[in-house]
Amino acid sequence: STAMVSGDxxxxxxxxxxxxGQRFHNDYERxxxxxxxxxxxxxxxxxxxxxxxxxxxxxxxTGEIDKLDGPYYLMVLIATNASGLRLPLLGRGDAPLHLVxxxxxxxxxxxxxxxxxxxxxxxxxxxxxxMSARAVFEGVxxxxxxxxxxxxxxxxxxxxVLRTPGLSRLGRGPAAFVDVLDHPVHYDQTNTVHxxxxxxxxxxxxxxxxxxxxxx
Numbered sequence: 022s023t024a025m026v027s028g029d030x031x032x033x034x035x036x037x038x039x040x041x042g043q044r045f046h047n048d049y050e051r052x053x054x055x056x057x058x059x060x061x062x063x064x065x066x067x068x069x070x071x072x073x074x075x076x077x078x079x080x081x082x083t084g085e086i087d088k089l090d091g092p093y094y095l096m097v098l099i100a101t102n103a104s105g106l107r108l109p110l111l112g113r114g115d116a117p118l119h120l121v122x123x124x125x126x127x128x129x130x131x132x133x134x135x136x137x138x139x140x141x142x143x144x145x146x147x148x149x150x151x152m153s154a155r156a157v158f159e160g161v162x163x164x165x166x167x168x169x170x171x172x173x174x175x176x177x178x179x180x181x182v183l184r185t186p187g188l189s190r191l192g193r194g195p196a197a198f199v200d201v202l203d204h205p206v207h208y209d210q211t212n213t214v215h216x217x218x219x220x221x222x223x224x225x226x227x228x229x230x231x232x233x234x235x236x237x
Contacts, residue, residue, distance in 0.1 A: 022072065022073045023074060024073045024075045024145055024208050025076075025201075026039065026053050026057055028046065029200075029204065031204070031205055032205075032207065034206055034208055035209040036073070036142070036144060036210065036212045036213075039061065040058070047200075064140075064141045068140035070140060070141075070144070072143075072146060073146065073208075074146040075120060075121040075147040076091050076092060076201070077126060078091075078092065078121070078123070078234055079234050079237055080123055080233075081122035081233065082124065082230075082233065084230075084235075092120060095111070096235070099167060100165035100235055101167075105168060108168070109170060109171065110155060112173055112174070114153060114155030115155065116153065116203050117153055117205070117206075118151055118154040118157050118201065119147050119208065120227055121224060122225065125146070125225065129217060132222055136216050142212050144212050144213045144216060146213060147208045148226075160227075164235040164236075
């Protein structure tokens with residue numbers, strides 16, 4: 022699944038949470054939520070485990086990723102900005118950006134799946150100390166040696182701009198991503214912490230591998 026089944030829920034979203042009256046930013050979130058409802062009903066008869074990663078980015082050691090979507094739209098725009106202009110963020114960017122590297126997701130998922138107590142449980146595979154969206158994109162500019170973002174475009178205006186003729190086709194991905202830049206939510210990961218106890222599997226700090234993502 023995805024941690025984004027939290028939709029527009031604010032505050033702490035627990036691993037046991039699902040239907041909290043939240044609304045969804047896009048079909049991706051909504052369909053994952055609907056799938057989880059079906060799966061939870063089947064948990065009474067089948068040994069099912071639900072894994073909810075955050076927003077997946079490249080390998081923390083190599084930066085490798087198979088497709089540049091989600092946060093990469095803005096990362097690439099900032100990293101390749103040769104104009105010298107300081108681009109505004111789409112939204113304030115004060116909320117945490119829940120990025121998680123693919124290698125951690127794979128290693129943690131493998132460990133959780135082998136646990137004897139994983140059946141009928143849900144696990145958040147997220148960064149325990151996520152950076153704010155603004156800090157992430159300022160870091161991208163720093164490592165790419167381009168101008169850091171300055172100011173912001175309010176979220177409603179940003180979405181309207183991305184729907185204008187000529188930009189709408191290119192903007193579908195960024196438009197879906199705009200909402201998470203201003204969404205203050207924290208993902209509890211009690212089950213994951215217990216499942217990984219006694220192992221060396223830990224989510225690395227984004228500050229440590231962000232240069233690797235930018236280089237890739």
